[in-house]
Amino acid sequence: MKNIWHFFTGTLMLVSKGSKAYYGWVLVLLTLMAIGAAAYFQQMNEGLIVTNMRDQVSWGFYISNFTFLVGVAAAAVLLVIPAYVYHWKPIKEIAVLGELLAVSAIVMCLLFVTADLGHPERFWHLIPKIGRLNFPQSLLAWDVVVLNTYLILNLTIAVYILYSLYYKRTPNKSFTTPLLLLSIPSAISIHTVTAFLYNGLGARPFWNSSILVPRFLASAFCSGPAFMIIIFFLVRKYTKFRIDDKAIQKVAELIAYAMFVNLLLLGAELFKEYYTASAHLAPVQYLFQGLHGHSALVPWIWTAMVFNITAFFLFLVPDTRRNNVTLMIACILVFVGVYIEKGMGLVIPGFIPDVLHEIYEYSPTGVELLVSVGIWATGLFVFTMLLRVAIPILNGDFHVADDGVGSYIGDQLFLVQQEPEDMAKRDDSGDEYAD
Amino acid sequence: MKTRSLARTMLVLVALLSVQCLSAARSEAARVKEFDRSGKLVVVEKTGADLMPAYNIKNKQPENIYPVPRPPFSEGVFPCSQCHSYMKPNPKRRVLTDYHEEIVLHHAEGQRWCTDCHNLLNRDKLRLVSGELIDFSESYRLCGQCHGDKFRDWKVGVHGKRTGNWNGDKQYLLCVHCHNPHDPKFKPLKPLSPPERPGSARH
């Protein structure tokens, strides 16, 4: 118990130290969080009428972000599988980062759902036994269960590994392995359940397609890892943490496959809708062509299409995949492309036209955007803090002091641009923890 | 005068004949076209009960008492006898004047005139084809002579409207509460305002 307390105070000490860039970055995030909180306060006061959601389009930007971020969170599994199942060392070193990203993404998911609630203070109605969780009937109840399970699982694994390393112990495999194995199906389950949440509604033909779950998974395996690669580049550039090119290349390759499947499934969906040309074509038409003169999403979805297809080829062609500049571009394209496609592009056409075929064109209000920015800032803040602790631990720069009570902090400056020759140097010490 | 009595005799004859025909149809077998189970069109012989409508309306009340509000007379016209008892009955087709200027018959006017429904000699009563005189509060019986299908639906509350309690006392509206008997086509109404379009509200 004492150890945990010392570890905790040690981390608090650690996160308060850093370079000017670190302070600047955290300050920016805190400012955005404050702005988001203010916007949310206004929403609490006046109600969700400050958004542009209405009865016709009853979910909007918040739920779009939620849906996208579930995908990002699920993608951590793409690192966990090669690392722990196939014991592929280059990725094993970075798998913890994937878990921390998952934790941050789930935090954002939960915040986005909370922001969307009319009565967030009644959250306790969702707690089994105390409230009345409608399990197993409601897919949203399932989502509550799997998201929280996944959050706890990732948090436990990552914190346990880091905690062990801090005290210079080898993490106990008989504790981590079952949890890691469990995290794989639960990563898949958060995305499957979120897809089912839409999928099971007969009222909304746009979502009521059995291909939705595989589409969700495929796109999740694009956006999450793409975000990871972006983070890897940044971490490599601004911290002393070493990340093997081989690991990044492997992840990039996986994105290429996932994007292929994603595009294939999208094509299959489009074929079915357009060739059948039933009444259920309307939402697809709204998204890709516009319907009765309403076409707010059309430029967005085509941007996403161009981004995704371009990125696919950048990932596929070995030359562009191995080139760090084009790889970075591809990752950004995928991230943005999937953000549009699996966010607004998935949620909004479910409501347009609505069940009585009314068309109400939705776009988020300023309040919605500010609250969302605030939540993204919160997520990035959480992620930054987690990395601030995890990276020095993994580097061996942060561990228990020789007296067994205080902390040794070798890395006072976090977020400092590294010298190129420094980057080229491969340092194998200090990163061995799970073998 | 002669033509009128002739017409009346004819009418009674027609009515009698049709009643006869109807009862004949009921007792005799009829050949009916219908689809059999395999979907083929066949002609089958049907008798009596088979030819009756499937649903048997059970009237809990005798035919002539349905609780209705006061008939919607124009103000001051009822009882009719207050004027008509001093006037000579005039069954002739003509443009109506004085108190009935607003009545222009648009109700199968080619075949019908006032005294087909209003009793000629006692204007406070309506008159059925059978010759039976009825009160205005029973006018549904008069309408029902031609509009039998509507009358049937009306009695069970499906045509027209009943007010009151769904599981208790109900009041029927007379046909004439909604349909002007002289011009029964339902008049268009101004619709109440459409809902606000989302996004158009002040916010």
Next chain:
Amino acid sequence: MSDNCKCDEHVQHKSRRKVLKSLAAGIGLIALPGREASASVWEEFFQKHFRELSKEELKQVITRLEKKYSQQFGKQVNVKATPPIEGVKYGYGLDLSRCIGCRRCVYACVGENNQSRDPQIHWIRVMQLDKEKGVDLSHAEHYYNPATVPEKGHFYMPVQCQQCEKPPCTKVCPVQATWKENDGIVVIDYNWCIGCRYCMAACPYGARHFNWGKPGLPAKDVNTNTHYLGNRPRPKGVVEKCTFCIQRTREQPGRYPACEEICPVGARKFGNLLDPESEIRYLIENKRVFIFKEDLNTQPKFFYFYAT
């Protein structure tokens, strides 16, 4: 076995109640200003699910609500919690060959059921459709506003909660804040709803409406005869819908729903589906009837029919 379960549940409820009570007491202490008002706020916050309230607790809740509404609107507002009538399953019929689209029902419903005037909430939506196309919603016009109705070549289709026998909306609610009662009416506990709006996504009829802002209900317009699960004034941030005028129809004798009562053409029919003598049974058995979006197997108890 089932007895055991019941016991367990009872024990659970008891301990849960205890936890909640001590929590309420604890937090209640923190809220210092306006002791009485804040006490009722906390009471409301920790109020149990409607179906878990004991008779006594229900009484307390209703007293609290009546007091709150009466203060809010400056007149006595009554809140009932009349249970379903045994042997009754409500059904509704709407004669499409009669409806002229005059929207009298829409506003009668607003008045009877204390819907928010601003922001505007309507439980009934009337669509103008093309006679040529039939019930093809892609030609639906919701905002028609000619000088008079009906307009040539059109027919009208009012849509409200269809009180499905298999309601997709109750299935998806994560907290069981909405359910189907024994008389077939789908109700919402406005004090339990968390406002996630999953039910609105699930409803194929657009019958559910959300209080996006604080409901604007002028005191002079309040209908003071209310039901807990029906037309009592709602808070912001919860979903609401048609309940077949539960505050009227669950009485004995029970009045017809307000929309039925106002209809100038008698297109609306209401009654007990379990009573073979009812008008609703007659029309189902004798008229051409269809149910809306039949393929979704929601099994509405709202029957569109053609009397002629």
